[in-house]
Amino acid sequence: MRIRPARPLPWAGLARALRHGLRRTLLALVPLLLLGPVPGCHPELVPPRAPTPWPAELAHRWQWQWQLSGPLDVAVEADVFLLDPVRTTSTETTALRARDRRLVCHVRVGTYAGTDPDATRFPTAVRGAAVAGRPGSRWLDVRQWDALRPVLADRFRLCRGKGFGAVALADADGYLHRPGFPLDFDDQLLFNRRLATLARSLDLSPGLVNDVPQVAALAPDFDFAVNEECVRLRQCAKLLPFADADKPVFHVEYAGSPDRFCVTTVGYGFASIRKDRDLDAWRESCPLL
Known part of the structure; x- marks a missing residue:
């Protein structure tokens, strides 16, 4: 110039x-x-230590990818990548950020697996019943915030250190299962709100995974939602508090033809894809309106 x-x-x-x-x-x-x-010479880039922004005008325009297994495909044509922070390398996150992709860190906050690098940090008193369908995983007593906070904070810091700008809180619905503790709706609500606050304090944008019964209460506390199978479970309308607030809803179905479920979810304003349950690189996305 x-x-x-x-x-x-x-x-x-x-x-x-x-x-x-x-x-x-x-x-x-x-x-x-x-x-x-000089104004107008180049777009303003999001600094590495800032939480991921979700502009309201793009809320219904995101394409996304969720991959937790197999070799990471960084070339997928998606705006948002939801990834495992342990398996994903800094080299891979750097490559994605260089293409201006938004990176969301998948963190299990209500459970732990015996193979987790930090599994031994959870005191015996917070370890609950086995997670159905996931051998080696157990529920955590989310009422014991003081015991859980240091471990979960370090999980979030791992995300931040690898270049993620957002975190999706998985297994944040133990009260809906049999966790081995007398958890109720209010116990879970308090825990999830504390997690959203913790994420923000570490410069991460918080997202809620599933926990559909609490969506109406938690939508003001979270920046986006991730949902599994709301079409099959007939729960999509319950996610509208996010969509109505111009917050992204990243939705996945594991069965059925996108030609059928996309009509419903895209109409709601969701970003919808079809995936295999092992969440490898394959995906089939819904067209945007």
Whole structure:
């Protein structure tokens, strides 16, 4: 970009100015003019240590990918990637950020697996019943915030350190299962709100995974929602508090033809895809309106 003075200085006048000792001043001003910010030259980039923004005008226009297994495909044509922070490398997140992709960190907050690197940090007193369908995983007593907070905060810091700008809170619905503790609706609500606050304190945008019965109460506390199978379970309308607030709803179905379920979910304003349950790289996305 060329920068020109508003009133060109005649050569004779310039010579006189130089003779009067202004040459050093003019030379000092040139790099300042060239290096200073010029509005409109380039888009403003989100700094690495800032939470992911979700502009309201794009709320119904996102394409997304959810991959937790298999070699990560960074070339998928999606705006948003929901990934495992342990399996995903900093090299991969750097490659995605270079393409201006929004990165969401998948963190299990209400359960732990025996293979988790931090599994031994959970005190025996917070370890509950086995998670159905996931051998080696157990529920956590979300009422014991002081015991859980340090471990979960470090899980969030791992996300932040690898370049993620958002975190999706999975297994934040233990009260709907048999966790081995007498958890109720209010216990879970308090825990989830504390998690959203913790995420924000660490410069991460918080997202709620499933927990459909609490969506109406928690939508003001979270920036986006991730949902599994609201069409099959006939729960999609319950996610509207997010969509109506122009907050993204990232939705996945594991069965059925997108030609059928997309009519419902895209009409609601959701970003919908079809995936296999192992959440590898394959996906089939719904068209945007």
